[in-house]
Amino acid sequence: MHTGNYIPEIDVLRAVAVAAVVLFHAGLPFFKGGFLGVDVFFVISGFLIARIYATSGVNYSALAFYRRRFLRIIPALIAMILLVLPFVWLVRYGAVFSQYLRNALYSLLFVANFDFWNHVDYFGPTNDEVPLLHVWSLSVEEQFYLVAPLILFYFRRFRSMRGLLAAALILSSLILSFVLDRFAPDAGFFLMPSRFWELAAGAVVAFLPLPGGIRPGNQLASLGGAVLLVLMLVLFMSFGEEYTVQTIGRLIAVLLAAAYLALFGRGDHKMSLARIAPLRGLGKISYSLYLWHNPLLALLSLQLFRPSTPIVVILTVCLSVVLAVISYTLIENPWRRLGGATTASQALSSSLVGALLILLLISVPGYLATGGFRFDARAKLVLEEAQTPVPAEFSSHCFLEGKSGIASFPQDCKSAIGPQSTLVWGDSFAHHLAMGLRTVRPDIEELSAAVCPPTVHIFFRGNPRCEGLNDQAIAEIARAHPARVILTAYWSHAENFNASLAVEKTVLEIKAKSPQTEIILVGSPPIWRPNLSRLILRNNVPLEQDDLENRSLGEVAASDADLKAVAERNGLRFISLKDMLCHGNVCRSWVNTLGRRALVTMDLGHFTYDGSVFVARQLSLGN
Structure with missing residues (x-):
């Protein structure tokens, strides 16, 4: 003992x-x-x-x-x-x-x-x-x-x-x-x-x-x-x-x-x-x-x-x-x-x-x-520009955030989808892209939920609403036969998730349900770790500098390569937001789209309203 x-x-x-x-x-x-x-x-x-x-x-x-x-x-x-x-x-x-x-x-x-x-x-x-x-x-x-x-x-x-x-x-x-x-x-x-x-x-x-x-x-x-x-x-x-x-x-x-x-x-x-x-x-x-x-x-x-x-x-x-x-x-x-x-x-x-x-x-x-803040004027400016307001007419209630269940998804979001619609389907990153698209195009409809990539027959641990929302999205596509569907998300975010395999299954499902619908795959935006505004502040980047080195692009480059391969195998269009906003490891950090200077992203990758409009104006989606 x-x-x-x-x-x-x-x-x-x-x-x-x-x-x-x-x-x-x-x-x-x-x-x-x-x-x-x-x-x-x-x-x-x-x-x-x-x-x-x-x-x-x-x-x-x-x-x-x-x-x-x-x-x-x-x-x-x-x-x-x-x-x-x-x-x-x-x-x-x-x-x-x-x-x-x-x-x-x-x-x-x-x-x-x-x-x-x-x-x-x-x-x-x-x-x-x-x-x-x-x-x-x-x-x-x-x-x-x-x-x-x-x-x-x-x-x-x-x-x-x-x-x-x-x-x-x-x-x-x-x-x-x-x-x-x-x-x-x-x-x-x-x-x-x-x-x-x-x-x-x-x-x-x-x-x-x-x-x-x-x-x-x-x-x-x-x-x-x-x-x-x-x-x-x-x-x-x-x-x-x-x-x-x-x-x-x-x-x-x-x-x-x-x-x-x-x-x-x-x-x-x-x-x-x-x-x-x-x-x-x-x-x-x-x-x-x-x-x-x-x-x-x-x-x-x-x-x-x-x-x-x-x-x-x-x-x-x-x-x-x-x-x-x-x-x-x-x-x-x-x-x-x-x-x-x-x-x-x-x-x-x-x-x-x-x-x-x-x-x-x-x-x-x-x-x-x-109020808990000890920022100087420079820091306040940077953080304020990361939160540019979204005009009410271009915001959308067709997005499930927090822990809201599928039952709370508005019915009018689904009934609004028609043969002339461009449906943006995806997660919160899709929602932030849809803000800008809605500003430059009148035909944008949206079905999105936080942490829910647009893929069918995939159960996301702890997020059963994803399965329900994605099943409903497929059902609405089969009903309305929209002109085009944009699939976009933070593709590498989901745990235990093979993006290329899941997306390919979804593409085949859409083609089977609505053959005339054009499918466009859009990659993730550049990811800034921990987030863009903090990088600017900590590295004392001059506020007039439009671009910034980004050392967190590896995951986006990998998911882009997977999605591009899926697009080529299935005859689809693939749009890389990384290639649109970055040259090598240097990415756009500020835009001047709406007569004001604003950050491109509000955090690690979600577009600000100004950043979303900047990207939307460069996307060529067709008539």
């Missing part, structure tokens, strides 16, 4: 899990499934709360448990949030700072997972630019901690039925996870009910007897633990985001972690790897490292808009480890031991957190008073 309550083997498991998460967020391709390390943490958390309950017996106090959790989680979280705050302020991008403060508030209330679920914004910052995105998992854990004592209380009251009740709860949550995987993956990812089974699996292990036949400390237990860790690493390296059913990966990770805790969770077996001090140390600082790594990587993404070199990413990860050690030493560990006489480290830690809270109280009113 290990002395005391400390079990080094659990720190080994924490070390593997946090390393997987950090390397995944750092963008290492051989850890594409590293996000499953969070699922391992869920199992550990469920195990630990149940072990505390099981060992406390009648002396268990929910209030004492919540006090320990508060001291374990909140001080280090507050310190990280407030120390990162001024650096987010320096980014000089109001939307990022505004979002950061909102995320910080919800994270301290332990409802950040609801915040991210409700604000999965297709037009907002990409995931790797959100410094506090990772705190959703802390909210899930705390929500579990709120319901777990109540569940355990009823289990104690109904001992004869607790096995059946536990199985029913876990199975229900697991089934919900599979269902949401298909129809609402954002909810399945962020919300506690679909994660409950993972934490509950760890809790169940805490109440199970250890497997018999293995003597404490023998080599078989150590070998078994090593095999389980190797299998986890294989999972982290092979199971990526491209898999449609993410719950399968979670289930494997949970089973492996549960088996590991069944071997070592009570301290009856020892593991050779636990003798490695750096591995144990990584496990000890795993919480602080989890807190610090994502903000640093997000700030790196926000500040450096050319591809970061591997050495820069490695140095950022190393800095995360250094800050995690400092956080563990000065904040996390002293606060966790708080309860007896105040030590010097506890006094220092308390002073630091108190000073940071004062900083928050000073900065938030200033933020509210200024």
